Amino acid sequence: MSIIIDVAAEFTGKKAFKQAETATDKLTKSAKSLGKALGVSLGTAAILGYAKASVKAAADDQKAQKQLALALKNVGLERDAASAESYIQRLQSEFGVVDDLLRPAYQQLAVATGDTAKTQKLLGLALDLSASTGKDLSSVTGALSKAYLGNNTALAKLGVGISKADLKTKSFEEITSQLAKTFKGAAAESAATFAGSIAKLGVAAANVKEIIGKGIIDALVVLSGDKTVSNLATDMENLATYTADVIRGFGLMAAAIQKIPGIGGLTGANIVQAIPILGSYITLLNQAGAKTRRIEEVANQKNPIQSGSYLNKTTATTTKSQKELLKVTAAQLKLAKAKSIFDLQKIQIEAALKGKISEEDRIRLKLMQAIQDENISQIDTYTKALSEVQAKVITLQATLSEVYSMDVGNPFIAWEIGLDGVKRALIEVGGQSIELTNTIAQNSLAAGLAGGASFAQALSGARYAAQAAAAAGISGATGVMPQVPTAGSGGTAGSTAGVTINTTVQGSVIAQNDLNQAINDALAQSGWAGSAIGYSRQAVITAI
Amino acid sequence: MPVSVKGGIELRKALRAYTPDLAKQMPKEIATALKPVVKVAKGYLPDNGSILSGWRTRDNYTGRFPLYDASAAKRGISYKTTPSKPNNRGFRSLARLFNKSAAGAIYETMGRKTPSSQFVQNQNSKYAGEFKGQNKDRGRVLFRAYEEDRGAARDGVLRAIEKASKDFKKATA
Numbered sequence: 021m022s023i024i025i026d027v028a029a030e031f032t033g034k035k036a037f038k039q040a041e042t043a044t045d046k047l048t049k050s051a052k053s054l055g056k057a058l059g060v061s062l063g064t065a066a067i068l069g070y071a072k073a074s075v076k077a078a079a080d081d082q083k084a085q086k087q088l089a090l091a092l093k094n095v096g097l098e099r100d101a102a103s104a105e106s107y108i109q110r111l112q113s114e115f116g117v118v119d120d121l122l123r124p125a126y127q128q129l130a131v132a133t134g135d136t137a138k139t140q141k142l143l144g145l146a147l148d149l150s151a152s153t154g155k156d157l158s159s160v161t162g163a164l165s166k167a168y169l170g171n172n173t174a175l176a177k178l179g180v181g182i183s184k185a186d187l188k189t190k191s192f193e194e195i196t197s198q199l200a201k202t203f204k205g206a207a208a209e210s211a212a213t214f215a216g217s218i219a220k221l222g223v224a225a226a227n228v229k230e231i232i233g234k235g236i237i238d239a240l241v242v243l244s245g246d247k248t249v250s251n252l253a254t255d256m257e258n259l260a261t262y263t264a265d266v267i268r269g270f271g272l273m274a275a276a277i278q279k280i281p282g283i284g285g286l287t288g289a290n291i292v293q294a295i296p297i298l299g300s301y302i303t304l305l306n307q308a309g310a311k312t313r314r315i316e317e318v319a320n321q322k323n324p325i326q327s328g329s330y331l332n333k334t335t336a337t338t339t340k341s342q343k344e345l346l347k348v349t350a351a352q353l354k355l356a357k358a359k360s361i362f363d364l365q366k367i368q369i370e371a372a373l374k375g376k377i378s379e380e381d382r383i384r385l386k387l388m389q390a391i392q393d394e395n396i397s398q399i400d401t402y403t404k405a406l407s408e409v410q411a412k413v414i415t416l417q418a419t420l421s422e423v424y425s426m427d428v429g430n431p432f433i434a435w436e437i438g439l440d441g442v443k444r445a446l447i448e449v450g451g452q453s454i455e456l457t458n459t460i461a462q463n464s465l466a467a468g469l470a471g472g473a474s475f476a477q478a479l480s481g482a483r484y485a486a487q488a489a490a491a492a493g494i495s496g497a498t499g500v501m502p503q504v505p506t507a508g509s510g511g512t513a514g515s516t517a518g519v520t521i522n523t524t525v526q527g528s529v530i531a532q533n534d535l536n537q538a539i540n541d542a543l544a545q546s547g548w549a550g551s552a553i554g555y556s557r558q559a560v561i562t563a564i
Numbered sequence: 565m566p567v568s569v570k571g572g573i574e575l576r577k578a579l580r581a582y583t584p585d586l587a588k589q590m591p592k593e594i595a596t597a598l599k600p601v602v603k604v605a606k607g608y609l610p611d612n613g614s615i616l617s618g619w620r621t622r623d624n625y626t627g628r629f630p631l632y633d634a635s636a637a638k639r640g641i642s643y644k645t646t647p648s649k650p651n652n653r654g655f656r657s658l659a660r661l662f663n664k665s666a667a668g669a670i671y672e673t674m675g676r677k678t679p680s681s682q683f684v685q686n687q688n689s690k691y692a693g694e695f696k697g698q699n700k701d702r703g704r705v706l707f708r709a710y711e712e713d714r715g716a717a718r719d720g721v722l723r724a725i726e727k728a729s730k731d732f733k734k735a736t737a
Contacts, residue, residue: 022640023663023672023703025710026566027598028721029655030573030647 070229077226078233084123091127100136107140115147115211116219117157118226125161132165142168144207145200149180152206168192238312366392380409461486567718572658573647575729583735590728591645594659597720598643601661605709606638609668614691616683619667630666640665641706659721663706672703 390398468478
């Protein structure tokens with residue numbers, strides 16, 4: 021036990037607060053309060069120290085990028101290097117994990133899986149596990165990569181709630197699915213906390229350091245005319261001293277400008293731009309520096325949308341990129357040619373061309389073939405030929421429409437008249453020839469047929485017309501209409517007209533057969549009496 | 565209660581990094597402010613003759629209760645100007661006084677909670693210093709000296725820190 025009296029103390033917080041302080045200190049040192057610190061308390065040594073740290077950070081970052089790209093190339097994922105970098109940058113800003121940790125993790129998983137999609141999925145899972153369990157990302161990533169390769173021991177040691185039985189029986193996909201379900205959103209939730217926000221600020225500070233370091237390296241390389249950074253230490257120290265003095269001067273000038281009435285609200289770059297004459301020079305320098313940076317970004321294919329606008333054809337880097345692009349294009353053409361051998365569509369066109377086709381179809385097929393081959397000259401040729409053929413077709417259609425519109429009458433009308441005569445003379449009915457000698461009957465028959473009636477209906481009509489004419493005393497009936505036998509039970513066409521026989525049935529009629537018998541008897545008696553009556557349904561119906 | 569200071573630790577780091585001379589100067593000035601309290605506190609410790617004979621230090625003692633030795637107790641009263649580790653409430657001390665000997669600490673605080681115990685009564689009957697201070701900051705030696713100092717040491721410490729800060733700004737401007 022000892023007695024202690026604190027005369028003066030400073031609140032520094034507990035562990036979490038200490039992390040916050042560390043991160044905030046970093047940020048204060050590196051970014052936001054840089055200008056303030058320069059103007060107030062920091063000296064040349066601080067600037068020099070910061071510059072060195074920034075250059076080191078930029079160099080380390082570049083080295084890490086190259087190592088990752090090389091590792092991806094070695095496992096056959098070279099084309100995914102750019103997407104891997106962008107994915108890492110996204111994770112960095114989203115979850116507040118620095119790229120110095122993410123790149124080795126990505127590399128480890130990529131080497132294990134050899135697949136970009138799986139790598140990114142597992143890295144996301146690793147972040148969740150790391151955030152939830154508190155274990156560092158490299159341990160989690162190592163465990164996952166080992167588990168992917170079949171060694172589940174490290175995964176069991178993570179203490180993520182996977183039993184030994186599960187590890188033995190379940191597949192890696194099943195285990196990772198279970199883990200993803202269990203720890204879903206842990207990293208995002210962690211990033212949303214205060215500590216996560218501080219981590220994000222820490223990431224931003226680290227990025228600021230890298231960016232500034234990159235700028236210093238570029239500037240020094242330009243100044244020294246050397247392409248390496250190995251001999252730049254002396255230049256860097258001299259430049260840092262000079263820069264520190266200049267920045268300190270800027271701080272004083274900015275403070276003075278802010279005191280001028282009316283422009284006190286200016287901040288950041290606006291203050292520099294407000295400096296007479298010098299401000300415009302600085303702005304020009306800023307634009308030149310920014311353009312140089314963008315040229316490099318485009319050359320590195322970080323910003324392909326802007327390609328062309330910032331490309332400087334005189335730079336060796338750009339020329340190299342263009343040559344590589346040409347190589348890729350040539351390779352693509354070769355590949356397309358090889359593919360054409362097995363192109364089913366082309367085969368079908370060839371087969372169609374060998375068949376019997378019209379000239380227009382042939383030209384169309386040739387045009388399709390040219391389009392498939394991407395042969396521009398042939399496409400032009402066949403397009404012209406097709407246009408000519410289509411023009412000819414249109415001309416022919418116009419000519420035909422003119423011909424159809426001419427009223428030349430029916431050239432076979434004389435034949436129709438002759439056939440009418442034949443129809444009048446001979447009518448085929450059930451294999452028998454019937455000669456119509458009555459003019460009225462002939463005309464009625466012809467009119468009925470012309471009106472669309474069936475032959476039986478027309479003949480019936482003709483017969484009634486002849487009978488009506490005879491009843492009315494109209495001449496022209498030169499013979500007697502023969503009764504045309506009807507087939508089956510059809511109607512009253514076969515019945516004779518005007519004979520009525522009344523008979524009285526003696527006794528009782530109970531069934532239909534009794535009635536039929538009575539009628540037959542009456543008809544027979546009538547026949548015996550000399551009346552020639554045909555047997556027909558009409559007669560029966562009348563009797564009824 | 566200590567005075568809460570902001571940026572003191574950062575100031576010390578900055579001083580050490582950029583102005584080593586000032587970094588050495590500040591602790592000296594703080595020490596100057598604290599030394600009088602220490603001196604007075606040492607004077608409040610009783611000599612070996614004023615202590616209960618059974619509590620007095622002796623050879624071949626095998627017990628666990630710490631025996632009183634006036635010289636050891638005086639050595640135990642001192643000050644520090646280096647920042648401490650954070651305590652359980654997150655505070656780091658920039659300047660502090662302490663009475664680190666066990667027997668000295670016992671003499672400092674005995675009777676605060678159990679004034680009627682036999683040991684306290686016996687010692688009081690022989691020799692007892694005056695309690696000064698309030699609540700937990702109540703004692704016979706260091707607390708008494710600090711209380712009687714009436715904040716002079718505290719003001720001296722703050723003045724030293726402020727002076728170092730101003731000098732640092734001047735040196736780096």
